Amino acid sequence: MRALVHADRMLRSLAAEMNLPWPEKAVLEPPKDPAHGDLAANLALVAAKDAGCKPRELAERLAGRIRAAHAGPDADIASVEVAGPGFLNLRFSPLFHQRAVLEIEAKGARYGSSGVGNGKKTQVEYVSANPTGPLHVGHGRGAAVGDSLARILRFAGYDVRTEYYINDAGRQMNLLGLSVLLRAKEAAGLPVELPEDFYRGAYISDIARNLLAERPDLHALPEAEALDLCREYGMANILQGIKDDLAAFRVEHEVWFSERTLVRGGAVERAFGRLKANGFSYEKDGALWFATTGLGDDKDRVLRKSDGSLTYFASDIAYHNDKYERGFNYVIDIWGADHHGYVPRMRAAVGALGREREDFEVLLIQLVNLMSGGVPVGMSTRAGTFETLADVVAEVGVDAARFMFLSRKCDSHLDFDLELVRQRSMDNPVYYVQYAHARVHALLRRAAQEGVNLPDAVDAGALAPLDGPEDLALLRLADRFEDVAVSAAQKLAPHHISAYLTELAGLLHGWYAKYPVLKAGDAANVTARLALLRAVGRVLANGLELLGVNAPESM
């Protein structure tokens, strides 16, 4: 970040000084091959055309000016080279890189944070599974992504609220009530006929038995009342289970939003009014329709059916309208990928409510293939197979599960192999990263034991010994953490963080194998290397925090 800002400012001012146009198309980025330097400025051909010269020539002229302006032992820029069709390769001095340690020490837990979100009021709604059964692995992936994303966005300066939408008003709830009642009858020895579509998980029978224990009078109640009781009891029970599972998974929702309160609060009518005012709704065949076709959807959708009841879509529109009425400017929904057909419709609705395209984002979470030793684990609920989130977490632990979920693009399929994730090896990057952090702290501990004193803040001069290629590579990568955090926030991509951490941990392990720290020989080396270690450890910890994964100090 420092390097990029520094170089950008310098190049722009130089270009202005030389009366050259600085094209927006010019790319300033770390080259893929570090041998090319720390930063590459790619002057596109257009730039040269505007300037009336060849790109290489333009680059040479800039390089000359930079060399002239940045000479001497204290210079930030160590070298400038022109390569390829117009690449300006900048290499910063060791001194410049070493200062990254000072910034890390100064910012501590805030290192890598930024204000790019500008306090934007943002809502992340995730998991939102129907309270009809326990969370499964797929929900776990959505939970990890949503929670991590909230952390990442906050870190980047967004004002984030997290929310869980409880679908407690629909037909599914009645079905749940019926399922519980049937099982309760069964448990009481009454004759029952089990319909096709009811919830048949073992957890329903457990709930039914518990309810019966609390309310022995259940079967004496009028049918409707008994159904109500079963529904409410079942839902409360399952919802509590979901909350427990999420808490155990280190996932927190600040708001639990009930669909019922939405209907009762008149949100549906308000949303309908808004659509009508904007000219998007009409009556046909006794139903209320929403003209989504002109908004990117492939057909118009029904809001209120001819029998007077609302469609699911209608309450979803009302819900989203309510989100914007609550003051959120940026609404992020995290859905299972099987709902992808629903996205254009929702997007159309948000547009019809008068919101901009960028006010709404949907993140689709692809399915998780649960495997064990390369063999797919079936969807059955038989004992011994792990399909619920709670089972998987019990099996592999929170850290390993979260890191695994967050190490892939969320819209690609994920093979989650229990055997692999349970392994404490490099098959399983979470330990690799955690081990790097633990290593740092093991050394810091040992240093303290041996009476080596590392001040809380070192001065720049003490870092001078850090000039080997591995030192500089570590410093460079640590310095990029803010870039990575910002990009993860803007692209809604938590996996950038896990990839970055794996890379940083790799550099640290390599560095560790090559450089002795406490046995470095002279005191200056010991201090400099300890300071570097502590700084890298800080970056690892900050990154892991964004993933919601622990950073252990010993392993």
Added chain:
RNA sequence: GCGCCCGUAGCUCAGUAGGAUAGAGCGAUCGCCUCCUAAGCGGUAGGCCGCAGGUUCGAUUCCUGCCGGGCGCACCA
């Protein structure tokens, strides 16, 4: 039939608002502990970035068409 996502090393996957010689881990293979945690490190082998066109100075990246895999297309939730 229409639409969305995915095809990158033997395997699992990164990368791409167009840029230099396409990366990582695993697996394979050869090395490294009298020495701060070997849960580690270093080396080697491994690629028509699904195929074919197009745009461009330049395409794994953007566009079109195919092929292959997954998913969705209700006055269901």
